Amino acid sequence: MSALILIELNGSEVSANSRAAITAASQLSDSVDALVLTNDASNSSSVAALSGINTVKMIVDDSLENSSVEVASKLIADVMGDYKYLISGSSTFSKNILPRVGALLDVQPISDVCEIKSNNTFVRPLYAGNVMATVETSDETIVMTVRSTAFEHSGDDGSASVESLSASMSESNSSFVSLQESESERPELTTADRIVSGGRGLGSKENFALIEQLADKLDAAVGASRAAVDAGFISNDYQVGQTGKVVAPKLYLAVGISGAIQHLAGMKDSQVIVVINNDPDAPMSRMADLVWQVDLFDALNELNAYQV
Ligand SMILES: Cc1cc2nc3c(=O)[nH]c(=O)nc-3n(C[C@H](O)[C@H](O)[C@H](O)COP(=O)(O)OP(=O)(O)OC[C@H]3O[C@@H](n4cnc5c(N)ncnc54)[C@H](O)[C@@H]3O)c2cc1C
Known part of the structure; x- marks a missing residue:
């Protein structure tokens, strides 16, 4: 029952969300791989150094610098194969992509997991956190996001192998226009x-x-x-x-x-x-x-x- 982490990068740095996802995945599986969609192959080094990752699967293509979520979702769904779990940290990045992957795989994603009860039972907030629901899924493949505040953040003492995947970019109805990021010297x-x-x-x-x-x-x-x-x-x-x-x-x-x-x-x-x-x-x-x-x-x- 292997798990695949969808890695979110901030530049070349692995996000705290992804680090929490690795810890959550390690509670579910002995075999945790990471998937990186990027235009820059050198990003593999920061991901390979993460603790708890066996193999980093890299899809590198110039178009992934600003790829549409439709294209990214299709790539991820194609990689899933025998993986039981697809896990990412809760963020606008994952909330944009994982529901689309869920639709392609015909499964119900589970968002904002705060606690793992068993291999198919999770605790997640409802009603703005006023209720913590325990949910059980019968889906064969489990797609989920985890709260980064609920799991320890994986460190940097790993040495995962890196595998390049070839992938064909699908057509998309949307195209990248521009990105406006707020820049700040303050902590994230x-x-x-x-x-x-x-x-x-x-x-x-x-x-x-x-x-x-x-x-x-x-x-x-x-x-x-x-x-x-x-x-x-x-x-x-x-x-x-x-x-x-x-x-x-x-x-x-x-x-x-x-x-x-x-x-x-x-x-x-x-x-x-x-x-x-x-x-x-x-x-x-x-x-x-x-x-x-x-x-x-x-x-x-x-x-x-x-x-x-
Ligand atoms: C579906 C939905 C989702 C929402 N999501 C969010 C969310 O993600 N985040 C969020 O924050 N809200 C969210 N809201 C809105 C939320 O319900 C509140 O309206 C909002 O949080 C109120 O913001 P506030 O506390 O700044 O304003 P107010 O409720 O107006 O409070 C202002 C406070 O300032 C104090 N104050 C005023 N003047 C002074 C002064 N001079 N000195 C000292 N104290 C003073 C007052 O005593 C008061 O307590 C959501 C609402 C809905 C319906």
């Missing part, structure tokens, strides 16, 4: 140890800069509630929650965020939660380790002025 939101997150309470995009200032001071990532994103304070790459990123940092500092269940779904596994809010009844305050009940502008100005 989903893997950061510290996150300073701002909500509607900030009131404007200009005020939201106070959150960014504090994040820089703490070497933290910036997060936001959906209300802050919808109001245009910051781009939706930074949204934390049910329809945003799921995070579990050591410190989550929530400023002017009420703590709607959809927001809590994305950050409730944080180790220490600190809240700055002037409403003592805000749900966010009820789940916090520390609440600073104060006007957030006073708090942010004080913290930003503090000399370390």
